[in-house]
Amino acid sequence: MRQHTRTSVQTVGALLALCFSTAARGEEVPVQVRTFLTTHCVRCHGADKARGDLNFEEVLANRAGVAGDFKAWRVSAARVADREMPPAGERQPTGAERAAFAEWYRSAATALRVEPAPVRVRRLSVEEYKRTVESLFGFALPVATVRAEQTRAETSLVRKLLPTDPLGPSGFTNDTSTSPISPKALEAYAYIAEAAAAKLFAPDGRDALERHCGPVRGGALTAAQGAELLDAFQARSQRRPITAADRDAHAKLVKGLGGAQLEAVLKRELKYLAVAPEFLYRGLLATRGTGVGPVDGFELAERLSYFLWADMPDDELLAAAAADTLARPDGLRAQVQRMLKSPRSRSLAEVFAVEWLQLNEIDGASREVPYAAALKGQPVEFLNDLVARNRPLKELIDSKTEFVNAYLANYYAPDAARFPAAARRAGVELEALPLARIELLGTPGRGGLLTMPGVLAMNKGPIQRGKWVLERVLGEHLGEPPPNVPAVKPSKAGGASFRKRFEDHRANAACASCHDRIDPVGFAFEAYADGGGFRLASDFASQRVSKAPPPKKPAVTRVADPAVDASGVLPSGEKFADFEEFKALLTTTLWPRVVENVVRRTLAYALCRELGAGDEKVVADLTARLARPGATWGDLIDGVVTSPLFRDATFPEAPPAPGPR
Structure with a gap:
């Protein structure tokens, strides 16, 4: 020994x-x-x-x-x-x-050399395609059905027809490297393109049509307008300029046509452009170089728009690409700042953050759709606000900002008087309500993402909560439970406590490797019930999602409950007495690990791929920079888009010139 x-x-x-x-x-x-x-x-x-x-x-x-x-x-x-x-x-x-x-x-x-990945041809994800086809034509494509406010029904034609994307190796659906287009999806693309082209020429599409080709006189396009429409659509669909040969081809195609004949030809060509590989795939037209170097301006514009917007570049971004101003750091940063002010940057919360943090799981937190929408909308609005207002990264964990509506008022009774008034329509029992930003002044046990009722409700119990924090916040890897190990059964009256039974569970060596890490983190949330209520608040019994206003009671106070033990010791030795002390650890001792995870997730989403050996130095440099006090979400985005991983690519070496015969 x-x-x-x-x-x-x-x-x-x-x-x-x-x-x-x-x-x-x-x-x-x-x-x-x-x-x-x-x-x-x-x-x-x-x-x-x-x-x-x-x-x-x-x-x-x-x-x-x-x-x-x-x-x-x-x-x-x-x-x-x-x-x-x-x-x-x-x-x-x-x-x-x-x-x-x-x-x-x-x-x-x-210490490995930074190696940007090659330019990869990849399919637009369903979410990217939905936003892109709607931006291309200039209008939404809803499902032509009527639904009640209280029912769940897909309202987007694109999402309804296309198969759901699986998560790619990166953990995000925009990493479509392992999911090619299926025959069924091709049929759906063709149907959607045909429906969009038909709507463009219908009365309710007239405004969008005229944005492409100018005022339509006499109810019909001229041949010149038809050619202009095709020029604009092809350039926008392939997200880079078209050639003079393309323009000549369009002019010849519509020459001498008018009325219904011209409209039929234009619908056919627009449908073709909306199912062409240059539209459905990214990177297909990127300029290829040799060795390691910057990608062309239009490829960089595309990378920016699909990272920040999950959508195609707009005209201003394409103009910046054409002028080559994106190659300059100041030009690149100016476009990023402009794009983050656009409502389209909500995709960073609605797509990136929802997939990273598995927020779609909140959909099952309530059978009432407006209630579930409030529980899920709260973290989505919060995360969007962190980016939109360029808040410190640490506010992900520790913040007094909340987004609330009347359905969430019972969780925040001391601050409910400052909630927005709920203007419900007459005769509608339940309907979705907007959420408004407030700063918490008196509500105990709340603040930051981890204590939002929807996040707590989607992760019921210490195991789910501990696993979620370890994987999604701290970036740890947890293996699958070993086979033939039974789950911990619910407590019986007078039996051992939940915590004691998990101590017995960890006695199994096959379980201990994961549960030694999961359990202390999960038990930090013991003061929070499965529905998200705070057990140590004097109004705990009324904390639930509801249309009923909070009861008019004396001021809510923090109470003691000897049955609640939220203390723990992490495997690395750090101790905490309750959730507040655990949260303090996340923002101090454990903060570099949180930041590294945020950096890895953001890079993987921005690059649409799993990270590899050539990315590690950039990850380490960004983590060191962003772990410092005061680093913001804007600093994170700036670090990603200005990194060589985002701006550059590795191109194959040119083949040797053929020798003399």
């Missing part, structure tokens, strides 16, 4: 010494790390038995270091640090050895 301890100390020291030497310079894996893997990993992940398709003997034989098998190293380092590996029953490294291995990996990864 003493010999093992002495060897462990020596190994730790050697690993730490190597963190900033050979491995950090990107050289092959040093011998001390090889020894660590041979001792603890190769028995289950070697040539004879490669569990999870991970063969460390093969990885080490490649002699390429972290860069050569980045995904294998990244996953392994995370699971070793998080005590998922080695599994229970195997020889375990010490805590110091685990930390040293993780630090070696981090040092080696962040």
Whole structure:
């Protein structure tokens, strides 16, 4: 035992010494790390038995270091640090050895050369396509049905007809690299394009039509207007200028036509443009260079618009691309600031944040659609406000700003007098109500994303809440529960407490690796009921989503409840007595981990891909910059769009010139 301890100390020291030497310079894996893997990993992940398709003997034989098998190293380092590996029953490294291995990996990864990814051709996601086709034609495409306020029904023709996008390897639906267009989707695209073209020439589409080709005299377009319409549509649909040959082709196509004949030709051509690969895919027309260098201005404009708007570039952004002002940092930043002021930047909350934080799960928090809309709308409006007003990053966790309406008033009774008045229509029992921003003055137990009733209601109980915070806020990886391990059953009257039964559950070594991390975080929320009510408020019994106003009672006070134990100790040793102390840890000791997760999620969404070895240095640099006091959401967005990962690409080397025959 003493010999093992002495060897462990020596190994730790050697690993730490190597963190900033050979491995950090990107050289092959040093011998001390090889020894660590041979001792603890190769028995289950070697040539004879490669569990999870991970063969460390093969990885080490490649002699390429972290860069050569980045995904294998990244996953392994995370699971070793998080005590998922080695599994229970195997020889375990010490805590110091685990930390040293993780630090070696981090040092080696962040020392790798920055390598922007190649320009990839990828399909517009359903959400991007919906916004883009509506921007292209100039109007929404609703489903032609009538629905009641109290029922859930899809109102968008695009979302109703197209299959839902799966999450890509990046964790976002805009990463469509693994989901090509299906025959069914092609049929839907054709139907949507035909419906949009028909509406453009209908009376209710006249305003949109005239924005493209000028006033329509006498109820019909001229051939010149028809050619102008096709020119404008092709340029907008492919998101870059068209050629003189395109213009000539359009003029010849409509020459001599008028009336119904011209309209039929134009509808056919517009439908073609709206299902063309240049419209449905991004990156198809990007200029290809060689080596590593900046992408062309129109590709950069497209990257900006789909990151900030989930939509096509507007005319001003395309003009900036044509003038090459996006290549200058000041020109790029000017466009970003303009775009963030546009209502279309709500997509950062409605698409990016909803997918990152799994906020669609709130839809099931209430059977009443207007109630669920209020519970979900609150975090969406809050996140949009953080970006729109360029608030500090820390306000994600700790803020006095809330978005409320009458249905949420019972959660915020001390501040309910300042809620907006609910103007309901006569004869409508329940209807969706807008949310308004207020600053909390007296409501206890609220503030920031984590204590919003909808977020609490979508994560019921300590396990769901702990898992969600670890994965979505702190960016940790949690494996699937081991097979044949029963769930913890509900408490029986007079039986052991919920916390005690989870202590017994963690006694199973197969469960402890995850539950040692999940449970303390989950129990920090013990003061919050499944429905989002705050148990330590004197009006807890009335805290629920409801159309009824809060009861008129004396001032709400914080009360003691001996049954509520929200204390805990994190695996890294930090202690907290209640949720407020845990929240303080998130904004201090744990803050760099929160920031790193936000950076990784934002980069993955902006780049529409899973991050790789060539991204790690940018992640580390942005994290260090944004973890400082006062860093804002605008600083985050600026750091992403000005990074080489966003502005540049790696192009294939030009093929050698053919030699003489």
